[in-house]
Amino acid sequence: MPRGLLRVAILAVPGVQLLDVSGPLDVFAEANVQAGRPVYELCVLGTRPGAIRSSSGARLMPDEIVGESPNLKIDTLLVAGAPNAANVPADGQVVDWLRSATPSMRRYGSVCSGAFFLAQAGLLDGKRATTHWAVAERLAREFPAMSVDADALHIRDGRLWTAAGVTAGLDLALALVEEDLGREVAMRVAGQLVMFFKRPGGQMQFSRKGEAAPVGRxxxxxxxxxxxxxxxxxxxxxxxxxxxxxxxxxxxxxxxxxxxxxxxxxxxxxxxxxxxxxxxxxxxxxxxxxxxxxxxxxxxxxxxxxxxxxxxxxxxxxxxxxxxxxxxxx
Missing domain, CATH: 1.10.10.60 (Homeodomain-like)
Incomplete structure (x- = not known):
């Protein structure tokens, strides 16, 4: 079990899916309560100063800006997804920061389409990862050096942790809490948040992508x-x-x-x-x-x-x- 305060940072880009940020943060915050002591220090990272407008229109105020605090020590980084993440190239400064900052972290990962930002930084090369089922084929096609599991809710590959769409970010955060604080604390967190401790099945049960539709001549x-x-x-x-x-x-x-x-x-x-x-x-x-x-x-x-x-x-x-x-x- 890690000792000392662990800083968990969520990188939120403009247009971020709000639940990709707030869901994992609530899991870690509840883990502090259930552990009976401060374990996690939570931090929202922005790509530029000022409020971050989410895809729903709600705004987040970042605690830190990427690259502006070189001495910021991060234990766990999660890159949140955005509805347009698969269509818009990542900010070059963000990609450079991901490449330089992640080697010193204990673990890093993504929620939903946040995997595209890690992929553009080369951090998924040779790795097994997942993302939202709707963009999994595209991730595999555009970044063939990695292996994409379109059904998994979340995957661990060494220091890399990736989650499928949106609410799977809560599943991923709970798995991280279990790794840090043990099964009992993680189960109490799940009970308090009224969520599955281990959600049954994979994400393809939510997908309509595989439904038969007429094509061809x-x-x-x-x-x-x-x-x-x-x-x-x-x-x-x-x-x-x-x-x-x-x-x-x-x-x-x-x-x-x-x-x-x-x-x-x-x-x-x-x-x-x-x-x-x-x-x-x-x-x-x-x-x-x-x-x-x-x-x-x-x-x-x-x-x-x-x-x-x-x-x-x-x-x-x-x-x-x-x-x-x-x-x-x-």
């Missing part, structure tokens, strides 16, 4: 719409090829070329999308959903659902079904 889109509207029908390559008037081999090759996946993978994705919608409505149990969505049995549905969504159908239904529509699971 019109003949292929027509087939895809047919599959989506009739998930329980026979959707073998041969049956789908017949609908387009193509040979099975030519259809499969054309489909993969234009859609980016095999017909079988797309059919599974479409069936899982249909299953998600049915589970969210709450009017059918997983066993019924399996039959209506073209899965051979509930175990096949479960395997496909976990593969695509990251949680079981039963868990998903419990979290997202309308309360007034839920039927009892036999």
């Amino acid at each position: 019109s003949a292929l889109q027509e087939v895809q719409r047919w599959v989506a509207a009739n998930p329980a029908e026979d959707h073998s390559v041969a049956s789908l090829a017949q609908r387009t008037g193509l040979s099975s081999r030519h259809f499969a090759r054309l489909f993969r070329q234009e859609v980016g996946m095999t017909p079988g993978d797309w059919v599974e994705e479409a069936r899982v999308t249909a299953a998600r919608e049915m589970l969210e409505s709450g009017d059918a149990a997983p066993k019924q959903v399996a039959g209506r969505c073209g899965f051979a049995d509930v175990d096949t549905l479960r395997r496909a659902f976990v593969r695509r969504v990251g949680v079981t159908p039963a868990e998903y239904r419990k979290r997202y079904a309308r309360e007034d529509m839920k039927v009892a699971i036999p």
